[in-house]
Amino acid sequence: MTTTLWLFIALQMMMGAFDTFYHHEGTERLAWRPGQDMELRLHGVRNLAYMLAFACLGWTMPQGGWAIALILLLAGELFITLWDFVEEDRTRHLPATERVVHTLLTLNYGVILAMLIPVLAGWAGEPSAILPVHYGIMSWFCAIAAFGVFVSGLRDLAAARRCPRLVPADPxxxxxxxxxxxxxxxxxxxxxxxxxxxxxxxxxxxxxxxxxxxxxxxxxxxxxxxxxxxxxxxxxxxxxxxxxxxxxxxxxxxxxxxxxxxxxxxxxxxxxxxxxxxxxxxxxxxxxxxxxxxxxxxxxxxxxxxxxxxxxxxxxxxxxxxxxxxxxxxxxxxxxxxxxxxxxxxxxxxxxxxxxxxxxxxxxxxxxxxxxxxxxxxxxxxxxxxxxxxxxxxxxxxxxxxxxxxxxxxxxxxxxxxxxxxxxxxxxxxxxxxxxxxxxxxxxxxxxxxxxxxxxxxxxxxxxxxxxxxxxxxxxxxxxGADKRIPTDAPLHPFVTEKGF
CATH class of the missing domain: 3.40.50.720 (NAD(P)-binding Rossmann-like Domain)
Structure with a gap:
């Protein structure tokens, strides 16, 4: 794991955090938008995959079958990301800043894979084992990122389950x-x-x-x-x-x-x-x-x-x-x-x-x-x-x-x-x-x-x-979405305020 590779991984973490907080949580509020359940599921699964990848790369040296499993995990993450791009274009209009960030994330991820896959392939030739390692500050950076995407992934999966209950009432x-x-x-x-x-x-x-x-x-x-x-x-x-x-x-x-x-x-x-x-x-x-x-x-x-x-x-x-x-x-x-x-x-x-x-x-x-x-x-x-x-x-x-x-x-x-x-x-x-x-x-x-x-x-x-x-x-x-919405044809009842109006 070279210093250059760690720099690209750190950049991926920071851009991903920006995309999550500024777009998904801030401007787009995906967790509260009706009809985004599939996108939220994809985000949730991808974040859990990121959690495993960050924890593994930051603290272990996977060898043999474990290295192959990590390669498959990264390939699966790439597939999910491509699926997510299709789902986003199908269900919502992405702001220009989000499209730019997604492009940069994709390009940066490609560079990471180009440098990381040969390393993992070399480890795959060793006997299967998970060896503990410590890369200093980058190990702790990976730990923080792994925890963050773990919490975000669980939240996105929970929001996906709630999403069908957020459909607005008939206007x-x-x-x-x-x-x-x-x-x-x-x-x-x-x-x-x-x-x-x-x-x-x-x-x-x-x-x-x-x-x-x-x-x-x-x-x-x-x-x-x-x-x-x-x-x-x-x-x-x-x-x-x-x-x-x-x-x-x-x-x-x-x-x-x-x-x-x-x-x-x-x-x-x-x-x-x-x-x-x-x-x-x-x-x-x-x-x-x-x-x-x-x-x-x-x-x-x-x-x-x-x-x-x-x-x-x-x-x-x-x-x-x-x-x-x-x-x-x-x-x-x-x-x-x-x-x-x-x-x-x-x-x-x-x-x-x-x-x-x-x-x-x-x-x-x-x-x-x-x-x-x-x-x-x-x-x-x-x-x-x-x-x-x-x-x-x-x-x-x-x-x-x-x-x-x-x-x-x-x-x-x-x-x-x-x-x-x-x-x-x-x-x-x-x-x-x-x-x-x-x-x-x-x-x-x-x-x-x-x-x-x-x-x-x-x-x-x-x-x-x-x-x-x-x-x-x-x-x-x-x-x-904590309770069923009151039907729009339900009877309305008079009220009395504290002043008796």
Whole structure:
């Protein structure tokens, strides 16, 4: 085993770790994507093969039949990798960075085999034996890598078994309340909430137009649905019939620290898009009946333990600044005679995106816990219930003004993280201290991770909206596949919040 060979093996380990953490766990979240069970099985088996190879090469000198067995193991790993490439192309669109990393991994593995196979072939000519060896730091490097791929392999195999339970519920019933066929324009239709809304509306037979900056992304996400895609509102003719507009577009708020430039993008993107929507309504010959415009419960500011409804006042903070400007921009639609709803959403729950998606991996590895002291409130809502609430706001002519998009029973962060641990059958005992979050993320951590609002859906309750997931444990069990999903045709029951709304 030469120094050059060890360098290529170490490079393979590091690139493999990057691919796993950045792509599989980070951007792609394969363990929580429906339909990826075969790819997860291949990853699991390949990782266990890597575990054996790393442990063997780092600490032993296999001879005779054991050397031949290791050659066969490496050949099998190569076959699995080729099979994995076919499966990936069949089931998902790989980002450019993942394709580059896979190419480099393949080339580097070829170099490793070209140098390693002659060594193993020489060992194969000796009498069968497993001789202990020690290559210094590389032996320990192999031990760490073997442990890592062993844990990752077991996790991938377990995730493959769970995968069939992650199939989303039929989206069509989510839009059942809308009634006869409607023409709906959705901005932000490729986003976390917007894509599910578009799927629901299209599946229910409504005419859906989606505004997006990235047509290719929209086709990948929405291609199976009969929707019309535009990259500019100017492409919509003045005589186009539009019954309702749902405005959800804006710079993501939770994908990085709130630098000065990031704050400007967050505010300006929402203001600009809402202004474009208002200008579209001004030139349409037949204006839409309703505009449902995005907002958030951050408009109430940081309010401690106070129970808040749509009539509550707010306290200054950046989140409130964003939401006030967003709602003020949308208010111009009221002057055009368009019924306007300001949808103040809380923490939207689903495995495919949002804050929960980022929490799943660490919690599944047993590394989860409360943020800070865990006493701050988290006002949450299941994504499917939020889609149903948007449809409810479109369908009900008596709904206007602010509507809180939250479930009826908000919980503290301590209760939320404990419930997530239960859903994943993992302990949630490793708290994340407040000071590193504040140091790394600044205001983002203060307002979104370490503080919150105790918000109640008073307007939704007053207008007869019924939640399918009013209970956090049931919502998390459905999202994580810990329990069967509540059927979309199951009866809904009225609820009473702590204030009796």
């Amino acid at each position: 069509a019933p989510l839009a059942a309340a809308l009634g006869p066929r409607k023409a709906v324009l959705v901005t932000g239709g490729t986003g976390f909430v917007g894509s599910r809304l578009v799927e629901a509306l299209a599946s229910a037979g409504h005419d859906v137009t989606v505004l997006t900056r990235d047509r290719a992304k929209a086709l990948r996400l929405l291609g199976a649905n009969p929707v019309h895609i535009v990259t500019s509102l100017d492409a919509i003719a003045s005589d186009t019939p539009i019954d309702a507009i749902v405005n959800l577009a804006g710079e993501p708020i939770s994908n990085g620290p709130w630098t000065r430039a990031k704050r400007q993008r967050i505010v300006r993107s929402r203001m600009a898009m809402t202004q474009h929507v208002v200008r579209l309504m001004q030139r349409l010959r037949h204006r839409p009946v309703v505009l449902v415009s995005g907002s958030a419960i951050g408009i109430y500011g940081l309010r401690g333990d106070e129970s808040l409804s749509e009539d509550s006042e707010g306290r200054p903070c950046f989140s409130r600044h964003v939401c006030l400007n967003w709602e003020r921009a949308a208010r111009r639609a009221e002057g055009l005679g368009v019924r306007t709803v300001y949808l103040r959403t809380g923490l939207v729950l689903d495995a495919s995106g949002g804050m929960l998606a980022r929490m799943l991996a660490p919690f599944e590895y047993g590394l989860g816990g409360r943020f800070g002291d865990g006493r701050h409130w988290m006002s949450w809502i299941h994504r499917d219930d939020l889609v149903r609430l948007i449809v409810h706001c479109i369908a009900r002519s008596d709904i206007g003004g602010p509507v809180n998009g939250t479930a009826p029973v908000p919980v503290t962060n301590r209760i939320f993280t404990a419930a997530l641990g239960r859903a994943l059958h993992r302990p949630a005992m490793l708290p994340v201290p407040a000071w590193p979050l504040r140091r790394l993320l600044g205001g983002f951590a203060d307002e979104l991770l370490l503080s919150g609002q105790r918000v109640l859906p008073a307007a939704a309750a007053r207008t007869g909206f019924l939640f399918r997931y009013p209970d956090l444990d049931a919502a998390l069990a459905a999202i994580t």
